[in-house]
Amino acid sequence: MIAQQNADGWIRRYHAADESPIRLVCLPHAGGSASFYFPVSRALAPAVDVLCVQYPGRQDRRHEPGFTDMHAYADALTSALVPWVDRPTALFGHSMGAVLAFEVTRRLERDHGITPVRVFASGRRSPSSFRPETVHLRDDDGIVAEMRELSGTDAAILGDEEILRMVLPAIRSDYTAVENYRAAPGDTVNADITVLTGESDPRTSREEAESWEAHTTGRFDIHGFPGGHFFLAQHQAHVLKIISERLAATAHQG
Template identity: 40%
Template sequence: MALGTESIWLRRYPTVTTPRLRLLCLPHAGGAAGFFHSWGNAFGEDVEVLAVRYPGRQERIAEDPWTALEDLADAIADELPPYLDTPLAVFGHSMGATLGYEITLRLAQRYHAAPALLMVSCRKAPHLLTPRTAAFGTDEELLAEVDKLGGTDSALLADADLRDLVLPALRADFRAVARYTARPGVPLPCPVVGYVGDRDPDVGPDEVAGWARTAPLGFELKVLPGDHFYLVGQRDALIADIRARLSR
């Protein structure tokens, strides 16, 4: 695919000038590319943002959602070569952090193109993961899990009409997360930064710090005020921190 050709997998926020760097953003379970819309032009005139569009939501609502993180990582990694003419950084939130890890490995193995930086948010490292039984429970159990985590998804699911629209993708994503069981962490070919909210009910700072085991080229942990969706309330602080890192 030539650069400039529309990709169904990527919502692109182009820069006016040739970008110095690209930032790939991977949403959480049940999330969509629109979650990162306010990030589109937030990192300066020379950083181009690419937000990933998962099947089964927004522009891809007519498609069946996928239920294997490995398949998603394969498809996304294979979509990125046209964008590798410039350094690439990766940010993934929750489920997106695991996808970012798998995509990073694929880019290095298949295309000899290690990202400049991997940023993982509110997610345990691969060797610390535990099964998520809510993926196979009733709708009520799944909704209770989402409500516990908070964020905009919880508010959307309070609307019965929207709930019916969102639930298939949400259930598919939770199933994908549950199927991705603990495995030895493969050392990554780039530095890693871990982000987490100090009141996250799902993962704590010590667990996010476990990513250090996969980061021989360097690891930093950043704890911000908030819960699993700290990046909504702390949007400006998080963007300022990422912007500073991308400027190094």
Template identity: 35%
Template sequence: MQSATKMNSWLLNYPKAGDQIRLFCLPYAGGGASVYRGWQEAFPAEVGVYPLQLPGRENRISEQPICSMQELVYALAEVVIPHLDRPFMLFGHSLGARIAFELARHLRRVGERQPSRLIVSGSRAPHIPEPKPVHHLPDDAFIRELRRLAGTPETILESRELINLFLPMLRADFTVDETYSCVEDKPLSCPITAFGGTKDTEAAQEEIEAWQFHTTGNVSLEMIDGDHFFVQTRRDILLPAVSTVLRQYVSQLVDLPQQ
């Protein structure tokens, strides 16, 4: 069991009692909670946005990063379960999408509330493995791959001091992603909204469409003009689209008959 202080470090903002629905957000490999800065302002006031901060980055840079999907999901479940007294959705980009999926499955296994919707972005369906793993490469080769993927700022890649600081976290995230194996289980029941980048070389449209095999609910797909990191570069399109999903859910809550 994590201490209260440790659990609070995973959530930059404590969930508000007035939330009608909560959106928990998970970052991509090498990313942190700051990826979701400004999202709260883009969504209806009834929605609480709660980015989850994994250890080993940003305000948790001094902590040991986690290298196992199972360990990561178990830790995240401890953090979110106390805040599932409201309907909630999970959002994840790339690795974050697969973490969100496994978190939903774990919550189901332990008898907790299920997400009202899973929102995945820039991610192959979880049963499709990474075709070219890089987490095991020597540092120089690993750094070359990071530069090719273009998700790590060049200022970090060019500085030996900075890259040495960030390498443990980056390698841990890629290890989580590339050693992850989707164990067969019954599909989720919640609907899935999927976003993809038209120029994304890491998650092709047909690989994103394959999320349909992991739920009995409705699956919708929206392709955004951009590369793998459209979550940052095309916020002007992504945030209104996510907001529409949230507004539709909030309006359904308003229309429900009072008990």
């Protein structure tokens, strides 16, 4: 799996599509890596230029410290993305990635005068829907138990102690950042928001997913799927169809 990447390591392009009229930036879940979105990149190219975000603390960035503050996370990622928003750009984030996509969008709009064409918020309650969670305070076994419950990590990784030792610091950092994150009900973006949610997700209720609507001054739509937190795995074709239709409509309008 060979990918183009930018000098600071944040961006992976598995299927570069330089002629595409639109870009999609994909942000992984807590503990996730850019390669999680390889199938999305493969499916959407060459119509869409897909950028997959690689967070510090994992894979080839495993020696870099992870972020424990969501706002610092968003500041750093926004700086890395600015050179890439030279054409209409959408953001797709799953779980923690949805929160990060929202905060990056706020910064692009506020600090750079750039409004993404759409934010796809997947598998996450709205920014102002707070739940007290303390996964980041658990011991290593407790974090692994959380990962198993949500079924978001490859079983081979969960069973390989050496790999686990490498990735657990990054996972703990991510959980620290997202579990301590707060947003005010009045925090909004101008970008349209599309929400994707699992109907039996133990971390996001339908009401919490619907409350994303209060965080945009643009258009809003929501799509529910059978399944839990990682419904994406079972409904990849349907999710890709929604993404493609929304982006195609945007490109046509442009």
